[in-house]
Amino acid sequence: MEEQEATLPPKAEFSEWYNDILWRAEIMDVRYPVKGLYVWYPFGFGIRKRVYSVLRDLLDRDHEETLFPLLIPENEFMKEAEHIKGFEEEVYWVTHGGTTPLDVKLALRPTSETAIYPMYALWVRSHADLPIKVYQIVNTFRYETKHTRPLIRLREITSFKEAHTVHATWEDAEATVEDAIALYREFYSRMCVPVLISKRPSWDKFPGADYTIAVDTIMPDGRTLQIGTVHHLGDHFSKTFSICYEDVSGQQQYCYQTCYGISERSIAALISLHGDDRGLALPPEVAPVQIVIVPVIMKKREDEVVAAAAALKQELESAGYRVKVDSRDMRPGAKYYYWELRGVPLRIEVGPRDLDAGVVTAVTRFGQKSQVSRTELTAGVQTKMAEINRELSDRAEQHVKDHLYAVKDVAGLKEAVKAGVAAVHWCGDKECADRLEEAADASVLGTEVRSDLVDKEPGACVICGKPGSVMTLVGRSY
Amino acid sequence: MEEQEATLPPKAEFSEWYNDILWRAEIMDVRYPVKGLYVWYPFGFGIRKRVYSVLRDLLDRDHEETLFPLLIPENEFMKEAEHIKGFEEEVYWVTHGGTTPLDVKLALRPTSETAIYPMYALWVRSHADLPIKVYQIVNTFRYETKHTRPLIRLREITSFKEAHTVHATWEDAEATVEDAIALYREFYSRMCVPVLISKRPSWDKFPGADYTIAVDTIMPDGRTLQIGTVHHLGDHFSKTFSICYEDVSGQQQYCYQTCYGISERSIAALISLHGDDRGLALPPEVAPVQIVIVPVIMKKREDEVVAAAAALKQELESAGYRVKVDSRDMRPGAKYYYWELRGVPLRIEVGPRDLDAGVVTAVTRFGQKSQVSRTELTAGVQTKMAEINRELSDRAEQHVKDHLYAVKDVAGLKEAVKAGVAAVHWCGDKECADRLEEAADASVLGTEVRSDLVDKEPGACVICGKPGSVMTLVGRSY
Numbered sequence: 001m002e003e004q005e006a007t008l009p010p011k012a013e014f015s016e017w018y019n020d021i022l023w024r025a026e027i028m029d030v031r032y033p034v035k036g037l038y039v040w041y042p043f044g045f046g047i048r049k050r051v052y053s054v055l056r057d058l059l060d061r062d063h064e065e066t067l068f069p070l071l072i073p074e075n076e077f078m079k080e081a082e083h084i085k086g087f088e089e090e091v092y093w094v095t096h097g098g099t100t101p102l103d104v105k106l107a108l109r110p111t112s113e114t115a116i117y118p119m120y121a122l123w124v125r126s127h128a129d130l131p132i133k134v135y136q137i138v139n140t141f142r143y144e145t146k147h148t149r150p151l152i153r154l155r156e157i158t159s160f161k162e163a164h165t166v167h168a169t170w171e172d173a174e175a176t177v178e179d180a181i182a183l184y185r186e187f188y189s190r191m192c193v194p195v196l197i198s199k200r201p202s203w204d205k206f207p208g209a210d211y212t213i214a215v216d217t218i219m220p221d222g223r224t225l226q227i228g229t230v231h232h233l234g235d236h237f238s239k240t241f242s243i244c245y246e247d248v249s250g251q252q253q254y255c256y257q258t259c260y261g262i263s264e265r266s267i268a269a270l271i272s273l274h275g276d277d278r279g280l281a282l283p284p285e286v287a288p289v290q291i292v293i294v295p296v297i298m299k300k301r302e303d304e305v306v307a308a309a310a311a312l313k314q315e316l317e318s319a320g321y322r323v324k325v326d327s328r329d330m331r332p333g334a335k336y337y338y339w340e341l342r343g344v345p346l347r348i349e350v351g352p353r354d355l356d357a358g359v360v361t362a363v364t365r366f367g368q369k370s371q372v373s374r375t376e377l378t379a380g381v382q383t384k385m386a387e388i389n390r391e392l393s394d395r396a397e398q399h400v401k402d403h404l405y406a407v408k409d410v411a412g413l414k415e416a417v418k419a420g421v422a423a424v425h426w427c428g429d430k431e432c433a434d435r436l437e438e439a440a441d442a443s444v445l446g447t448e449v450r451s452d453l454v455d456k457e458p459g460a461c462v463i464c465g466k467p468g469s470v471m472t473l474v475g476r477s478y
Numbered sequence: 479m480e481e482q483e484a485t486l487p488p489k490a491e492f493s494e495w496y497n498d499i500l501w502r503a504e505i506m507d508v509r510y511p512v513k514g515l516y517v518w519y520p521f522g523f524g525i526r527k528r529v530y531s532v533l534r535d536l537l538d539r540d541h542e543e544t545l546f547p548l549l550i551p552e553n554e555f556m557k558e559a560e561h562i563k564g565f566e567e568e569v570y571w572v573t574h575g576g577t578t579p580l581d582v583k584l585a586l587r588p589t590s591e592t593a594i595y596p597m598y599a600l601w602v603r604s605h606a607d608l609p610i611k612v613y614q615i616v617n618t619f620r621y622e623t624k625h626t627r628p629l630i631r632l633r634e635i636t637s638f639k640e641a642h643t644v645h646a647t648w649e650d651a652e653a654t655v656e657d658a659i660a661l662y663r664e665f666y667s668r669m670c671v672p673v674l675i676s677k678r679p680s681w682d683k684f685p686g687a688d689y690t691i692a693v694d695t696i697m698p699d700g701r702t703l704q705i706g707t708v709h710h711l712g713d714h715f716s717k718t719f720s721i722c723y724e725d726v727s728g729q730q731q732y733c734y735q736t737c738y739g740i741s742e743r744s745i746a747a748l749i750s751l752h753g754d755d756r757g758l759a760l761p762p763e764v765a766p767v768q769i770v771i772v773p774v775i776m777k778k779r780e781d782e783v784v785a786a787a788a789a790l791k792q793e794l795e796s797a798g799y800r801v802k803v804d805s806r807d808m809r810p811g812a813k814y815y816y817w818e819l820r821g822v823p824l825r826i827e828v829g830p831r832d833l834d835a836g837v838v839t840a841v842t843r844f845g846q847k848s849q850v851s852r853t854e855l856t857a858g859v860q861t862k863m864a865e866i867n868r869e870l871s872d873r874a875e876q877h878v879k880d881h882l883y884a885v886k887d888v889a890g891l892k893e894a895v896k897a898g899v900a901a902v903h904w905c906g907d908k909e910c911a912d913r914l915e916e917a918a919d920a921s922v923l924g925t926e927v928r929s930d931l932v933d934k935e936p937g938a939c940v941i942c943g944k945p946g947s948v949m950t951l952v953g954r955s956y
Contacts, residue, residue: 031600033582042542042612049543064520065527069634070617071570073512089576092549094586097621098567106512108572115510119517122509134520139548143575156547307913315625358526398619 003028004370008341010277011099014221018151018272025342028150029272033369036148036155036408043342046288048159051267054139054190054285055161058183063133063163068115070139071106073117077114080240086207087111092144108141113233113259115209116164117241124255131176135163151268152225152478162261166238168245173256174231177213180260181427181450184215187262188227192283192392194268194400195227196421196454198446198473201433206259210234214446216477219405222420224445224475227269230260273396280343281365283392284385291316291381292339293325294332296351305384308350312360313376318398319378340365345388348372364388401453410439410462413474417442421475427461428470436474445473486819488755492699496750497628498520503758503820505749506628514626514633524766526637529745530615532668532763533639536661541611541641546593548617549584550839555592559717565589568620570617570633584875586619591737594642595719602733604724605646609654613641629746630703630956640739644716646723651710651734658738658831659710662693665740666705670870671695671747671879672763673705674899674932676924676951679911684737688712692924697883700898701782702923702953705747708738751874758821759843762863763872769794769859770817771803772810774829786828790838790855797856818843821927823866824859826850827843842866879931888917888940891952895920899953901932905939906948913941914952925952 005025008024011018022028027044059065071094082320092108096102109115123129139308140160144153163180167173188195196216205212206229215228238244238255247253274281284290293307293316309325316323326335332349339347349361359371362384372380403420407413416422417440426432427445433444447470449456454471461469486502487494500506505522518526537543549572556562558862570586573579587593601607618638622631641658645651666673674694683690693706715721716733725731752759762768771794773787787803794801804813810827810922817825827839837849840862850858885891886929894900895918904910904922911922925948927934932949939947 029597031597032547033554034549034582036546037547037549040545041543045543045545065520065523068521069510069512069515069636070619071512071515071518071634076511091576092572092584093574094570095573097572097623098569100621104512106570117512119507119509122507131523133669141548143578145575156549158545158547255640270711427914 004101008277008279011220011275014219014272017275018219021271021275021279023149030150031199034155036144036153038150038154040158043288045358047282047286048264048267048271050282050286050288051191051270052159053159055187055262055266056137058187059135059163062179063135063162065136066134067136067138068112068119070109072112072342074105076118076394079114080208082236083113090144094142097431101455105270109138110140110142111160111259111261112136112138112162112164113139113237117237117243117257118146119244120164120166120255121241124166124243124245127248127282130166130168130245130255131172133163133176134165135161137161149265149478150273151264154264157263160261160263160438162259164259165257166243167258168247168253170232170256173234173258177230177232177260181213181215181257182261183415184228184230184262188215188269189393190268190283190285191266191270192389193227193266193273194393194397194453195451196224196400196445196473197450199448200214200229200446201444203430204444206231206233208233208236212238216445216473216475217273218400218421218475219269219272219478220399222403222418222476224421225265225269225272226478227265227476228260228262231258233257233259255404273399274392275343278337279341281392282344282345283389283451285389287343287345288322289324289339289342289344290322290385291324291346291348292344293323293348294333294335295325296332296349296354298352301352301355304355305351308355313346315377316381318337319381321381336363343412346384349379350443366391397453404453405460406455410436413440417475421445421473422428423449424462424472425459425469426472427464427466429461429464429466432461432463439463440474442476445475445477447472449473471473486757488753489698489753490618491751492697495698495753496917499749499753499757500628500825501873503641508628512633514622514631516628516632518636521766525748525760525764526742528764529669529748530601530637530639530764533665533740533744534615536665537613537639537641538656538807541613543614544612545614545616546590546597546748548587548593550587550590550593552583552585554596555585557592558686558715560714561591561686568622570621587616588618588620589638589737589739590614590616590618590640590642591715595715595721595735598642598733599643599719602644602721602723605726606648608723608733609650610644611641611654612643613639615639627956629742629749630672632742635741636743638739640737642737643735644721645734645736646725646770647732648710648734651736653714654736655708655710655738658736659691662706662708662740666695666744666747667871668761668763668882669744669748670867670874671705671744671751672875672931673929674702674873674878674923674951675928677926678707679922679926681908682921684709684711684954686711686714688714694923694951694953695751696878696899696953697747697750697956698877700881700896700954702899702955703747703750705743706738706740709736711735711737723934751877752870753821755821756815759870760821760823761867762823763867765815765821765823766800767820768800768863769802769804769824769826769938770813771801771826771828772813773803773805774827774832779830779833782833783829786833790826790828793855794859797859799859814841824862826859833870840917842869844869877933882931885940888914891918891940894918895953899923899951901927902940902950902952903937903947904950905942905944907939907942910939910941917941918952920952920954923953923955925950927951 029039209231405416508780687709883894
């Protein structure tokens, strides 16, 4: 097995590790013959399905699921000037049906504002129709000219989970922005992924938004990955698309809107933050296989061990776990390697000695080995699963802590940003930001930082020295 | 309420009824500004979600779910000559990314053979890799030039559930065709939709298939709707895409393949077969709301009735039902109309008299009213639900029976086909089929009919009189 283990690059070489884990753990096949498009293997799809099911459950609490078309006619797409400016170089255009040129070109949605909002103009009539809170899970497209990367920079985002809400007032929309942030925080907490939430600088907000709150995490190489955004759209789109309601006094008013979304980068973060030199490590909630049972077959008592493994499987499945028995004719070490690579949270070994002792041997993905009493199996496994979840969260949070640097002067900035994310004071002036970004060779991620890991006391701007400047995150982003 | 009831056209005027029910019951909004593209309302999406969840469960028994890209490069798409001939007039082409013309045009998948099979060529190495049985649920596109119709003839099929399998032998593929037919039969049985299964004539098979088995049903107007197909692909695609395996003796062999799919026509059939003059009627398994509780509020004892309704809801939800309490301030009749229109299988009324008698009043979607003992509520409701399911199946089956005509001579053909589907003997000769279709002003649907409703004894061809000719279905299809 040693030679096989050696084939996964160490995680310290993150870029190689990431590319390798995707096919070794059977998440994605990158050999599809178009740049930026990838194929989901069944095992990867199994992770994805469970991750999205968590998000869907959270959204279903107070959103309704819908579905709008992929194709957006050019005239609708071109209506909101600021919005189209943000996307015009990235949009795929359908120009022909069969051999016939289309009268009106059709855009593949890069995001669905211009598909949904013409319908909202029909749906909203009175204040009684508000709020509207719907979401859809759809494929979206970007003609990326930069280096593409599976799950991170794609030409087909195969499942953008985008919510679009409509409200009577700016304040109602603002409250929904806060709700959405809380929802994303809960989602990532269940993925054991720590997040840094901040307000993007005005030049980096969503095209057509009043402001953008972003959810970032820090990848193993110290670069940040944007894994969710929430936009307060003000009344920009409602004015463009005539989304109006009649208020209680009979007056027509423009609506206020928000939108927020999460792409498959959520899965990139999950894979990257939790994995290690041995492969994937998956939170139990989203692992396609939660428990692998390996019967330890000796010369004698084989039937007894096989029967015990089957009984264990049945008992654990009844308790709601996803379980595999690995009875393949290969060395135990090879089996361990195989399932560790695929991130299975818990391995249970059962052999003649375990049977005699009335126990099973439980080994977590991180190698903690212990005996669990056979008569208290499900309670024991439940405890283990909670421990694994906590360990995943703790490790990931430690990683983020270790890559956050409080920086007091320009001199320390470049070094900090090479290793992770710098927290610095910035006065809010664009000119200072330009100089800051140049000195750091990185970008201003955001202000109004929401994270216990970052000290939020104001201080002197690292560029101009202005006192009372706000804490600002600066980093190199994917 | 009478005026409102009058607004849904009677189902006898099927085309008007169908268009009307889609927006009245909030299934689809047809006002999206591109022909053939529609928007799913949340209520419609709720039906769709449950229908597909049934199909997914059936497929998950022995298929794995995956996901392949939407965009297919022109060179791959053009490889299989017969296949492309079948689709060339229907394919949408992406020609530009931003303002840049693409080097290679990209097709929006009309179906995914040419996206998946180049990957299968990489995935299949040895006989140990076979069979492969995967499926995906994806949006597919057809540039329809004919009259489009929501759920029936679309430019974006928003969820094509397509399976693609690979096998070592022609016979293995054939066995999988039979398994797929059984799976689709089970699926439609759970939807209470009766099906006619037959083998399409050679000129109407899938482009690139050895043969096609189709699943049809008969719509309220007597026209048939194809609601599923299963294709034996032989080795046509494996030869084109070089999908080979090494057999036990070390020889390279071409694989054999099948594919099969179901579109949102499954939902069109469900809506059309079960609905009536009052609106939708949904099988309990897929109804977004299974039970509506209407508190009958009189002047007195209002609190008591409201509390009883809430307790009923809680008890029924604990038993796993999807329940709404309709406490809106409107007349009961208006509420009944509202929920009947949306197909809710069971209405429970509870008022002071019910409380005194220790019962609730249960009314099925078809109007059967009865008392259910309050202490045996869930058992009583379970019985009602089973009855409703049976009634839906029986009604739909009766409808199909009533629209099937055994026809002995050409004279009766046109009349029969005007009202429904004709079962006639045909010798298998293409020239006879042409004359048959001309006489009927309809199409040969298929032979090798699998349905208890059709007598399958051979007989004399209605055109040439050749004895021993097979039973053949002829009808006008959507």
